[in-house]
Amino acid sequence: MTEQQSAFTLSYADNGVAWLKIDVPNEKMNTLQAQFGEQVSKVLEELKGKTDIKGMVVYSGKPDNFVAGADIRMLAACTTAEEAASLAEQGQKLFAELENLPFHTVAAIHGPCLGGGLELALACHSRVCSDDDKTRLGLPEVQLGLLPGSGGTQRLPRLIGVAGALDMILTGKQLRAKKAKKLGVVDEAVPLSILLDVAEKQALKPKPKRQLSLQDRAMGGNSLGRSLVFDQATKKTHDKTRGNYPAADAILDVIKYGLQNGMTKGLAREAKLFGELVMTSESAALRSIFFATTAMKKESGSEAEPRKIGHVGVLGGGLMGGGISHVTASKAGYPVRIKDINNDGILNAMSYNYKLLDKKRKRRIISKAELQKQMQSIAGGIDYTAFDRMDVVIEAVFEDLGLKHLMVKEIEANAKPETIFATNTSSLPIHQIAEAAERPENVVGLHYFSPVEKMPLVEVIPHDGTSEETVATVVALAKKQGKTPIVVGDKAGFYVNRILAPYMNEAAQVLLAGEPIEHLDAALLDFGFPVGPITLLDEVGVDIGAKIMPVLVGELGERFQGPDVFDKLLNDGRKGRKTGKGFYLYNSKKKAVDKSVYKLLGLDPEKKADAEAIAMRCTLMMLNEAARCLDEGVVRSARDGDIGAIFGIGFPPFLGGPFRYMDQLGIKRVVELLTEHADKYGERFKPCQALIDMAEADQSYYTD
Numbered sequence: 001m002t003e004q005q006s007a008f009t010l011s012y013a014d015n016g017v018a019w020l021k022i023d024v025p026n027e028k029m030n031t032l033q034a035q036f037g038e039q040v041s042k043v044l045e046e047l048k049g050k051t052d053i054k055g056m057v058v059y060s061g062k063p064d065n066f067v068a069g070a071d072i073r074m075l076a077a078c079t080t081a082e083e084a085a086s087l088a089e090q091g092q093k094l095f096a097e098l099e100n101l102p103f104h105t106v107a108a109i110h111g112p113c114l115g116g117g118l119e120l121a122l123a124c125h126s127r128v129c130s131d132d133d134k135t136r137l138g139l140p141e142v143q144l145g146l147l148p149g150s151g152g153t154q155r156l157p158r159l160i161g162v163a164g165a166l167d168m169i170l171t172g173k174q175l176r177a178k179k180a181k182k183l184g185v186v187d188e189a190v191p192l193s194i195l196l197d198v199a200e201k202q203a204l205k206p207k208p209k210r211q212l213s214l215q216d217r218a219m220g221g222n223s224l225g226r227s228l229v230f231d232q233a234t235k236k237t238h239d240k241t242r243g244n245y246p247a248a249d250a251i252l253d254v255i256k257y258g259l260q261n262g263m264t265k266g267l268a269r270e271a272k273l274f275g276e277l278v279m280t281s282e283s284a285a286l287r288s289i290f291f292a293t294t295a296m297k298k299e300s301g302s303e304a305e306p307r308k309i310g311h312v313g314v315l316g317g318g319l320m321g322g323g324i325s326h327v328t329a330s331k332a333g334y335p336v337r338i339k340d341i342n343n344d345g346i347l348n349a350m351s352y353n354y355k356l357l358d359k360k361r362k363r364r365i366i367s368k369a370e371l372q373k374q375m376q377s378i379a380g381g382i383d384y385t386a387f388d389r390m391d392v393v394i395e396a397v398f399e400d401l402g403l404k405h406l407m408v409k410e411i412e413a414n415a416k417p418e419t420i421f422a423t424n425t426s427s428l429p430i431h432q433i434a435e436a437a438e439r440p441e442n443v444v445g446l447h448y449f450s451p452v453e454k455m456p457l458v459e460v461i462p463h464d465g466t467s468e469e470t471v472a473t474v475v476a477l478a479k480k481q482g483k484t485p486i487v488v489g490d491k492a493g494f495y496v497n498r499i500l501a502p503y504m505n506e507a508a509q510v511l512l513a514g515e516p517i518e519h520l521d522a523a524l525l526d527f528g529f530p531v532g533p534i535t536l537l538d539e540v541g542v543d544i545g546a547k548i549m550p551v552l553v554g555e556l557g558e559r560f561q562g563p564d565v566f567d568k569l570l571n572d573g574r575k576g577r578k579t580g581k582g583f584y585l586y587n588s589k590k591k592a593v594d595k596s597v598y599k600l601l602g603l604d605p606e607k608k609a610d611a612e613a614i615a616m617r618c619t620l621m622m623l624n625e626a627a628r629c630l631d632e633g634v635v636r637s638a639r640d641g642d643i644g645a646i647f648g649i650g651f652p653p654f655l656g657g658p659f660r661y662m663d664q665l666g667i668k669r670v671v672e673l674l675t676e677h678a679d680k681y682g683e684r685f686k687p688c689q690a691l692i693d694m695a696e697a698d699q700s701y702y703t704d
C-alpha cells in the first residue's frame with residue numbers, strides 16, 4: 001500500500017479497493033475544517049485519474065469516532081452570513097464530487113457520525129456501521145440553531161423519505177446502529193470486528209441505485225402526500241418551538257423547497273439559509289451551551305483528585321432514591337445498595353428501576369440478559385448490611401433536619417471512616433446537616449432534579465468544612481451518572497431553587513392580579529420555558545413550594561415572601577398533580593384548569609396584561625436573583641449560572657441562560673426594566689447592587 005500525509009489519506013489495496021482514511025492530526029475527535037478543503041480536492045483529483053479502482057471505503061483513523069461534524073469553533077468564528085454560507089458550499093461541492101465518483105463508495109462508521117460527518121457518509125453510495133454502543137448517527141445542527149449545511153437536508157429525505165428525515169433533522173436525534181438500519185440511514189449494522197471487511201465487500205459490489213420505500217413513495221413521494229407530511233411537521237414544530245427557533249422553520253423551508261425544485265436549487269437554498277442561521281443570536285446562544293458543557297466535562301470542581309468509588313449506598317427508596325439508584329447502577333456502573341425503613345420502600349425503588357430498564361429492553365436498547373444483570377447490581381434492605389463497603393452514601397429521605405442528622409450518625413456508625421455522606425436535600429443548609437457529623441469533611445450536598453434519570457443537572461454543595469477530595473469525588477460520580485454538575489454555595493435554595501422561587505412567586509402575583517391561569521402559563525411557554533409556572537407548581541407539588549419558601553424568607557429576606565396562595569390551596573387539598581388537583585384538574589385525560597380555584601382565591605379572571613409583559617415580569621425576578629447569586633459566589637461563574645438555569649429549570653436555551661440573556665438585553669436595560677417594575681409592582685424588583693454597578697461601568701457578563 002502507498003500513503004499520503006494529511007487528515008485525509010488514500011491508500012490502495014491489490015483487490016482494487018481504495019481506502020480513504022480520515023484522521024485529523026493532533027485531535028481526539030475528527031471534525032471537518034475549512035483548511036481540509038484543499039486536501040480533499042487533491043484526493044478526489046487523484047481518484048478521478050484512476051481507472052483501476054473497483055470501489056472505495058471511507059473510514060476513520062480514530063479508535064472511537066467517525067466524524068463529529070463541522071468544527072463548531074470554525075462556524076462560531078464566521079463574521080458574515082456569506083462567509084458561513086461559503087463554508088457550507090465548500091462542503092457541498094466536495095461531497096457532490098465524492099457522490100459522482102464512478103465506483104462504489106462505502107462509509108464504514110464507528111462512533112459518533114454527526115452533522116457534516118453524516119452528510120459526508122450520505123454522499124457515499126452505501127453506509128455500514130458498527131453495532132457498538134458508541135455508534136451514533138444524526139444531524140444535530142438544529143440543537144446549535146443551524147440546519148445541515150452540506151447536503152443533509154437534500155440527501156437524507158431522498159434516502160429515507162420525507163417523514164423520517166424531517167423527524168431526524170428537526171429534532172437532531174442521534175440514532176443507534178439498529179435504528180439507523182431500520183430507518184435505512186445505513187445499509188448494514190455489524191460487529192466492529194468485521195466492520196472494515198463488510199465495508200470492503202460492499203465496495204467491491206456494483207454501485208447501488210437509490211430507491212425510496214413503498215410507504216414513502218405513498219407519503220412523501222407525491223405532492224399531495226408530501227404536503228400532508230409537511231403540514232403535520234409544521235404544526236408539531238410550531239407547537240414545540242412557538243416560533244423561538246428560526247432553524248426549525250428554515251429546515252422545513254429548505255427540505256420542501258429542495259423536493260419541489262430539485263437538488264441543485266435545494267442545495268443553494270440550504271447554503272444560503274445555513275449562512276444566515278450561523279449569524280443569529282439563537283445559534284450563538286446554543287453554541288455557547290455546547291462550548292460550556294464540553295469545558296465542564298473536563299472540570300473536577302476542586303483542586304483535589306477524586307477518590308476511587310467501588311460501591312454506592314442510597315438511603316430512601318422513594319422517587320428520588322429510585323432515580324438516583326438507577327443512574328448510579330445503570331449509567332455509572334456501580335453496584336448500589338438501598339436502605340429504607342420498610343420493605344415497601346425497597347420494592348418501590350426496585351420496581352422503579354425495573355420499569356426504566358424494561359422500557360429500554362422494549363426499545364431494544366438493552367437485551368433481557370443485560371436487564372437482569374443491571375437489576376442484580378441493585379440490592380436493598382431495611383438495615384445497614386454491607387454499608388461498611390460503601391464509598392459514597394446518597395441520602396434521599398424526607399426533608400427533616402432531625403431525620404437527616406440521624407442518617408449522618410447512622411452512616412458514621414455503620415460505614416467506613418472515609419465514606420462520603422451526600423445529601424439530596426433541596427432546602428436544608430448543608431452546614432446544618434453536617435452539624436451532626438463527627439467527620440463533617442465527608443458531608444456534601446448533591447442535589448438532583450426530578451425525574452433524576454431525565455434531568456441533566458446536579459448541584460454539588462460543599463459546606464465550609466467539606467474536603468476538596470469529597471467535592472472532587474462526588475463531581476466525578478455525578479459525571480459518571482451522566483449528569484452535568486455545578487458546584488454551588490451553601491445558602492438557602494442553593495442556586496436553582498433560589499432563582500426559581502422569585503419567578504414562581506411573581507407568577508402567583510400575576511395570578512392574584514386576575515390573569516387567567518392558561519394565559520399566564522402560555523405567556524411563559526411563548527417566552528421559551530418548557531412548562532408554564534403554574535403547571536410547574538402543580539408538577540413539583542404545592543406543598544413542596546410551601547416548604548421551601550419559609551427557608552428562603554428566613555435566610556434571605558422578605559423578597560422571597562410569596563403571596564398567600566399556597567396555604568389556601570393546601571387547605572383545600574390541592575397539592576398538585578400527585579393529588580389529582582392543584583390549579584389544574586388531572587382526573588380526566590386532558591389537563592384542564594380547575595375553575596373553582598378562582599373562587600377559592602376570590603378571583604374573577606380576565607386577560608388584562610399582554611403575554612410579553614407577563615413573561616418579562618416573571619423572568620426579571622429570576623434575572624435579578626441570578627445576578628445576586630453570582631455576586632455572592634453562590635455560582636462560581638456566569639457560565640455555571642447559565643447552564644444551571646437551562647439544565648435545572650429549562651430556562652430558554654435559545655437565550656443562552658439568564659446571564660447571556662442579560663448581556664443580550666444590555667445590563668443598563670435590565671436595570672431600567674427592574675426599576676420600572678419596582679415603581680409599578682414594588683420593592684422586590686429593585687435591581688441588585690451588582691447589576692447597578694455593572695450598568696454604571698458599562699460591563700457585561702461575557703466578553704466573547
Ligand SMILES: C[C@H](O)CC(=O)SCCNC(=O)CCNC(=O)[C@H](O)C(C)(C)COP(=O)(O)OP(=O)(O)OC[C@H]1O[C@@H](n2cnc3c(N)ncnc32)[C@H](O)[C@@H]1OP(=O)(O)O
Nearest residue numbers: 029031068069070071072112114115116140148149150294
Ligand atoms: C455543515 C454542517 O452541517 C454543520 C455541522 O456539522 S455543525 C456540527 C454538528 N455536530 C455536532 O453538533 C456534534 C457536536 N459534538 C458532540 O455532540 C459531542 O462532542 C460528541 C457526541 C461527538 C462526543 O461527545 P464526548 O465523547 O462526550 O466528547 P466531547 O468532550 O464532547 O468532545 C471531545 C472533543 O471533541 C470536540 N468536538 C466534538 N465535536 C465537535 C465539533 N463538531 N466541533 C468542534 N469540536 C468538537 C470537543 O470540543 C472536545 O474537544 P476538547 O477535548 O478539545 O475540548
